[in-house]
Every structure is written in structure tokens, then in C-alpha cells.
Amino acid sequence: MRVVYVITRSDVMGGASVHLLDLAKGMKDLGHEVVILVGGQGIVVDRATQLGIDCRSLKYLVREISLLADINGYFELSKTLADLKPDIVHLHSAKAGILGRVAAKRNALPAVYTAHGWPFTEGVSARKRKLYAGIERAMARICERIITVSEYDRDIAIKHNVSSIDQMVVVHNGMPEVPQSLCTKHQLEAAKLVMVARFEEPKDQRAVIAALASITDLQWSMEFIGDGPNMDSVKSLVQKLGLSHRVTFLGARDDVPERLNRADALVLVSSWEGLPLTILEAMRAGLPVIASDVGGVSEAVSDGISGYLVPREGHGMLVEALRRLITEPETRAKMGEAGRLRFESEFTFGMMLQRTLSVYHGILEDKT
Structure with missing residues (x-):
């Protein structure tokens, strides 16, 4: 199986970046072909290289909202996915989740989006919650599965009518063991x-x-x-x-x-x-x-x-x-x-890896 992972920022190591690198390495260790696409050059690229993972920098995939950059980012990502022809596109972080789902749809590629916490969660202003829920509701229509990292996130997505229950899967985060x-x-x-x-x-x-x-x-x-x-x-x-x-x-x-x-x-x-x-x-x-x-x-x-x-x-x-x-x-x-x-x-890494792999297999089975 060829899996392409996409995340927006390469300049910081946040929870989503750590999660993605662990997951990509786990898939590679299982014998699958893995490519990471990330915006810019930075620590994420360096860490991926150290792990022996094919990691490619995208010039126009940036965190800030910019109409010109986002249009260029969409075409850049779409062309890269067309060249790679993966079996699964797995998207992380909000901007990559939006551009990536549209680009995957254009190339008729199955897409998975992991929500590392929703932007319409409690603690965010009511105005922003309404806006972000509307965006995520539209994006959910053009991907095969949405992974939430907690039951809480699944429940609030259902509450805001973002997605059907069948489309969402809870996969708790997991961490590799240490000595x-x-x-x-x-x-x-x-x-x-x-x-x-x-x-x-x-x-x-x-x-x-x-x-x-x-x-x-x-x-x-x-x-x-x-x-x-x-x-x-x-x-x-x-x-x-x-x-x-x-x-x-x-x-x-x-x-x-x-x-x-x-x-x-x-x-x-x-x-x-x-x-x-x-x-x-x-x-x-x-x-x-x-x-x-x-x-x-x-x-x-x-x-x-x-x-x-x-x-x-x-x-x-x-x-x-x-x-x-x-x-x-x-x-x-x-x-x-x-x-x-x-x-x-x-919360072991092995549990998270196998549950994620089951999501991939389920999508591919649905396509056959």
C-alpha cells in the first residue's frame, strides 16, 4: 500500500507532527510505501529524513490564510498527488485537511482526515465555532473517513452535524514505548x-x-x-x-x-x-x-x-x-x-497503528 501523509507546517514539532511521524514510521516498518508532504522546510523534514522517510516540501502550503498562496497550494498539492498516485491520502492539520481533501477529490483518490481537536470546540468563540463547523461540514462530503482522536471530538462533530456517525472513527492517540x-x-x-x-x-x-x-x-x-x-x-x-x-x-x-x-x-x-x-x-x-x-x-x-x-x-x-x-x-x-x-x-502505539490500518483497509475494501 502507498500512503501519502500531508501536514501544513514543518517549522514546529507539535502534537500533530509527532503523531504523523510516528504513524508514518510505523507504516513504513510494516512494509508499506510512505511519503510525507509538508509545507516549507524545517524540523519535521529533518526528523523525517532521520527516520528514512521520503519527505517532500511544498512551497505554497502555508498556515496563514492567503488567497493566492492557497490557490497555488491547491494546484501544487493536486499535481504532486497525481504524480504519486497513492492508495490513501491521510491529512493532518486544518489547512492541509481542506486543500488536501479538495486535491484528493480532483484526483479521485480516497482521503482520510484526522482531526487533532476541532476548531469549533468549547473554548472557541461562538462566531468562530459556527464558521468552522460550516467549513468542516462541507469538507466532510469529499472524504471517505474522518478520524477523531477522542470520543469527545466525535460527539461534538455529531452535535454540529459535521458528518455521519458511519463516516467517523475514533482512534485514540498512542505513543511508542520507551526503555x-x-x-x-x-x-x-x-x-x-x-x-x-x-x-x-x-x-x-x-x-x-x-x-x-x-x-x-x-x-x-x-x-x-x-x-x-x-x-x-x-x-x-x-x-x-x-x-x-x-x-x-x-x-x-x-x-x-x-x-x-x-x-x-x-x-x-x-x-x-x-x-x-x-x-x-x-x-x-x-x-x-x-x-x-x-x-x-x-x-x-x-x-x-x-x-x-x-x-x-x-x-x-x-x-x-x-x-x-x-x-x-x-x-x-x-x-x-x-x-x-x-x-x-x-494508549500504546501498536494499538493506534493497527486501528489506523484497519481504517485504510476498510476504505480500500469499499472501493473494490
């Missing part, structure tokens, strides 16, 4: 907290800092892993609150599993989500998780068992959850073990 040595060993010293996320919407590092500022009487340190346009404002807030000696900004890192291994808990505060890979990474490492109860997060984190879920903009509950995990090392260890067991039973 046993990278499973967290919990320490009985000052709690080391970590947040792995880009500094841009929907992530809210400022809310984490505000909560930590109210519990300076406790022993904790905080690491932020990731970069992005909002980093400078968060750094300024940390300095203003006098927390610079406790908060570290590490930028984008290639050693996230190792950093998680040295941490005691993961914190992820967001306005909206699909099913964040960073939460699965933490569960894989045996870490308890404090996260916003948005999107499909509750499908991974069991509140009070493997971590704590806090409501969107729930400052008081976030403070209380942090206080508990910082002061209760036994709870951290117990919750981390529960999260690890949940990862092993529900």
Missing part, C-alpha cells in the same frame, strides 16, 4: 513539576504560574519545555512575581522522555484540546497528571486515580491539585502507577 529506565522513579524531595507545550493558544502557561505563585510556601520547582510566540510574556510574568529561581524555561527539546523521567508530575493547562500527546507521554513515564478537563483529556486521565482534572479557568481547583501532589509523594507515586497501567492498556 524501562525512563519510567519515573519518584523522589521524596521537593516536587519537580513539568509542562510540555508550545507557548501559544490553546495552552495557558500563565495560569500555571498564577497558581504556583499562591503556594510559594511549599517546596516545588517548575520546568517549561517548548517554545512559541507567548514565551516572552510568560517569562516576564515569572520575573514580576519573583519566581525566577524556581521556574526554568528549557525551550524546544529532543530529550522530553529523559526530562519526564526526572520529574514528579506533569501539568497541562489549556483552553481546549483534542487528546494531548504530552499527557500520554507522562502516563508512559509513570507520572501523575494535572490537566484541564477539556476535549478528550478525561478519556486518558482518570480524575482522582491517575491525576486531577480541573475545569477551564478553574484557578482554585488548580491550586488545590498542585498543593496535593506537591505535599503528598505517596499520592504522586500511586497515581503515576495507575497512569502507567492505563497507558499500557489503552
Whole structure:
């Protein structure tokens, strides 16, 4: 089988990029022919090359809305798909999902779109929700399957009449395993907290800092892993609150599993989500998780068992959850073990790969 994966940005490694690279490598390892098409040159191209995956840069596939670039992007993508003649076109990210579905339709190629969280989810303004739902409703008519990474995303797509139930398939994200040595060993010293996320919407590092500022009487340190346009404002807030000696900004890192291994808990505060890979990474490492109860997060984190879920903009509950995990090392260890067991039973990469492969086979069977 020849599969072409398409994603918009090559300049950042977000959850969708990590997901796509893992999936492409898994398919290649199974003996399938894989090509990745991505906008521009950047880290995604570099990582794909390191993995031995054929990755091709498209000049006009850009994230920003631009009529001229988008028209050129459509024709560029359409011609590339016509040349490659894949059995399946699998699209990731909003812009690639729109242009890719239209280009696949023009070439009579079966298309799959993975929604890594919908742009009409709760937390987005009502006006934008209405606009984006209308766009996705139109796009759903010209592809064979839509994969959602959570039950939550499937349900809100049904609620907004985006697609029929039969067209949508839930495939929870999964993560490749790491060596046993990278499973967290919990320490009985000052709690080391970590947040792995880009500094841009929907992530809210400022809310984490505000909560930590109210519990300076406790022993904790905080690491932020990731970069992005909002980093400078968060750094300024940390300095203003006098927390610079406790908060570290590490930028984008290639050693996230190792950093998680040295941490005691993961914190992820967001306005909206699909099913964040960073939460699965933490569960894989045996870490308890404090996260916003948005999107499909509750499908991974069991509140009070493997971590704590806090409501969107729930400052008081976030403070209380942090206080508990910082002061209760036994709870951290117990919750981390529960999260690890949940990862092993529900969120391994092998499970995700086989479920995705079943989607491909189902589409090809329907075509025969």
C-alpha cells in the first residue's frame, strides 16, 4: 500500500507532527510505501529524513490564510498527488485537511482526515465555532473517513452535524514505548513539576504560574519545555512575581522522555484540546497528571486515580491539585502507577497503528 501523509507546517514539532511521524514510521516498518508532504522546510523534514522517510516540501502550503498562496497550494498539492498516485491520502492539520481533501477529490483518490481537536470546540468563540463547523461540514462530503482522536471530538462533530456517525472513527492517540529506565522513579524531595507545550493558544502557561505563585510556601520547582510566540510574556510574568529561581524555561527539546523521567508530575493547562500527546507521554513515564478537563483529556486521565482534572479557568481547583501532589509523594507515586497501567492498556502505539490500518483497509475494501 502507498500512503501519502500531508501536514501544513514543518517549522514546529507539535502534537500533530509527532503523531504523523510516528504513524508514518510505523507504516513504513510494516512494509508499506510512505511519503510525507509538508509545507516549507524545517524540523519535521529533518526528523523525517532521520527516520528514512521520503519527505517532500511544498512551497505554497502555508498556515496563514492567503488567497493566492492557497490557490497555488491547491494546484501544487493536486499535481504532486497525481504524480504519486497513492492508495490513501491521510491529512493532518486544518489547512492541509481542506486543500488536501479538495486535491484528493480532483484526483479521485480516497482521503482520510484526522482531526487533532476541532476548531469549533468549547473554548472557541461562538462566531468562530459556527464558521468552522460550516467549513468542516462541507469538507466532510469529499472524504471517505474522518478520524477523531477522542470520543469527545466525535460527539461534538455529531452535535454540529459535521458528518455521519458511519463516516467517523475514533482512534485514540498512542505513543511508542520507551526503555524501562525512563519510567519515573519518584523522589521524596521537593516536587519537580513539568509542562510540555508550545507557548501559544490553546495552552495557558500563565495560569500555571498564577497558581504556583499562591503556594510559594511549599517546596516545588517548575520546568517549561517548548517554545512559541507567548514565551516572552510568560517569562516576564515569572520575573514580576519573583519566581525566577524556581521556574526554568528549557525551550524546544529532543530529550522530553529523559526530562519526564526526572520529574514528579506533569501539568497541562489549556483552553481546549483534542487528546494531548504530552499527557500520554507522562502516563508512559509513570507520572501523575494535572490537566484541564477539556476535549478528550478525561478519556486518558482518570480524575482522582491517575491525576486531577480541573475545569477551564478553574484557578482554585488548580491550586488545590498542585498543593496535593506537591505535599503528598505517596499520592504522586500511586497515581503515576495507575497512569502507567492505563497507558499500557489503552494508549500504546501498536494499538493506534493497527486501528489506523484497519481504517485504510476498510476504505480500500469499499472501493473494490
